[in-house]
Every structure is written in structure tokens, then in C-alpha cells.
Amino acid sequence: MTIHIGAEPGQIAETVLLPGDPLRAEWAAQTFLKDPVCVNRVRGMLGFTGTWQGHRVTIHGSGMGMPSLSIYANELIRDYGVNTLIRIGSCGAMQESVELRDVIVAMTASSLSTPSSGIFRELNFSPCANYELLAAAVSSARTLKTKYHVGGIYSADVFYDERPDLNEIMTRHGILGVEMETAELYNLAARHGARALAVLTVSDHLLSHKSLSSEDRESSFGDMVQIALEAAFAPAE
Numbered sequence: 001m002t003i004h005i006g007a008e009p010g011q012i013a014e015t016v017l018l019p020g021d022p023l024r025a026e027w028a029a030q031t032f033l034k035d036p037v038c039v040n041r042v043r044g045m046l047g048f049t050g051t052w053q054g055h056r057v058t059i060h061g062s063g064m065g066m067p068s069l070s071i072y073a074n075e076l077i078r079d080y081g082v083n084t085l086i087r088i089g090s091c092g093a094m095q096e097s098v099e100l101r102d103v104i105v106a107m108t109a110s111s112l113s114t115p116s117s118g119i120f121r122e123l124n125f126s127p128c129a130n131y132e133l134l135a136a137a138v139s140s141a142r143t144l145k146t147k148y149h150v151g152g153i154y155s156a157d158v159f160y161d162e163r164p165d166l167n168e169i170m171t172r173h174g175i176l177g178v179e180m181e182t183a184e185l186y187n188l189a190a191r192h193g194a195r196a197l198a199v200l201t202v203s204d205h206l207l208s209h210k211s212l213s214s215e216d217r218e219s220s221f222g223d224m225v226q227i228a229l230e231a232a233f234a235p236a237e
């Protein structure tokens with residue numbers, strides 16, 4: 001047990017899917033896993049371990065924002081031996097070509113700052129996805145015929161952003177979407193030698209202002225979960 005995760009040693013799988021929303025973790029575990037068992041309820045941050053096609057996997061909430069994700073990712077890697085972390089999150093689209101419910105596979109994540117900024121100091125570290133996971137996710141999205149995009153995203157510190165000028169710059173530089181966790185997930189994976197990827201579903205659009213409901217965000221992003229599971233357990237090439 002750690003301060004924030006109540007699971008006993010051995011109750012967390014080496015592969016963890018990380019939605020921001022703990023209720024999305026519950027829905028995904030009940031929908032995709034065989035015999036899911038709740039292994040964490042501390043602070044309501046639900047985590048479940050079960051099997052998918054015979055592979056042990058945990059689906060655990062990360063909370064919203066990089067500081068919250070950092071707590072769970074650190075404890076999962078350092079205390080539970082997790083070596084593969086795949087974020088399954090919602091995001092806002094920043095390109096006309098990206099539509100609601102499209103899937104974005106994040107190669108990298110720009111940011112204004114992350115919880116690691118104090119460590120990197122003057123270094124503009126470039127957080128990047130694990131290529132093996134990324135290639136497998138793309139292959140899975142193709143097979144599922146999901147409309148997907150691969151590229152850079154923006155990990156913001158705030159949801160209610162007071163810098164619309166930044167959005168314009170990012171749109172002009174091809175950033176696909178905005179969310180709040182991936183940059184630090186990739187930083188932590190690099191630091192600890194773990195594999196990480198973010199597979200996101202577009203829940204709202206910053207240009208058209210279209211938006212999905214919170215119920216949709218909790219329990220209708222099945223393709224993203226399927227893609228993450230197939231990527232996690234894809235045979236090595």
C-alpha cells in the first residue's frame with residue numbers, strides 16, 4: 001500500500017491504463033476486463049485489476065492535471081513495478097480536420113510547464129511516446145476503422161484558459177488537441193525507463209465549440225480503450 005493507492009503488493013498488473021476520470025476506469029474495467037476486482041478506493045480514485053485476452057491489466061484513475069497524474073504514476077512505477085502506462089483520456093480538438101469522437105495518438109506533448117520543470121530547469125526536454133506502443137496503437141486503430149490522428153498535443157495546466165492567443169499559435173503549428181496530463185506522463189516514463197502512450201478521444205472542439213456530455217466522456221469511448229489494450233499486448237516486432 002502507498003499513501004494514495006490501497007492495493008496490496010501484487011494486486012496491480014505491470015500494465016496500467018490511466019483515464020483521468022475514476023468512473024471511466026470503472027466503466028472500462030467492467031466493459032473490457034474479465035473478473036475485474038477493485039484494488040483501490042483511496043480518495044475515490046478507483047482502480048481495477050482483471051484480465052484482457054488472458055493478460056493481467058489494471059485500469060486506474062489518474063485524476064485531472066499533471067500533479068495528480070504524477071502522484072499515481074510515481075507510486076505505480078516505483079512501488080508496484082508498473083512498466084507500461086497508457087493514458088486513455090478526453091481532449092479538445094485544435095484542428096479543423098479533427099472531429100468529435102476522433103482518436104488522437106500523441107507522439108509528444110508541448111506544455112508551458114510540468115511538475116518536472118524544476119528538474120529540467122533550462123532544458124526544454126521533449127517528452128515522447130514509446131514507439132512500440134504508438135505503432136501498435138496505430139495498427140489497431142486502422143483495423144478497427146477508427147478515425148485517428150497521430151501527432152503532437154498540448155498538455156495544459158488549466159482547463160479554463162485565459163490565453164486564447166496560445167491556442168492560435170498551437171493550431172498554426174499543427175497541435176492536434178489539448179488535455180492536461182500527457183507531458184508529465186511521458187516525462188516520468190522517460191525518467192524511470194517505463195513505456196508510455198496517450199490515446200485520446202476528442203470530447204470537444206476549440207474551433208467549432210461542439211462538445212460531448214460528461215456521461216459520454218465517462219462511458220462511450222470504447223475504441224480508445226480497445227486500441228490501448230491491443231497496443232499494450234501487441235507482440236514485439
Ligand SMILES: O=P(O)(O)O[C@H]1O[C@H](CO)[C@@H](O)[C@H]1O
Binds near residue numbers: 020063089178181
Ligand atoms: O478525460 P480525462 O482523462 O480526465 O482528460 C481530460 O479531461 C479533464 C478535463 O475535463 C482533464 O483531466 C483532461 O486531460
Ligand SMILES: O=c1cc[nH]c(=O)[nH]1
Binds near residue numbers: 092159204
Ligand atoms: O483538458 C481538456 C480536455 C478536454 N477539452 C479541453 O478543452 N481540455
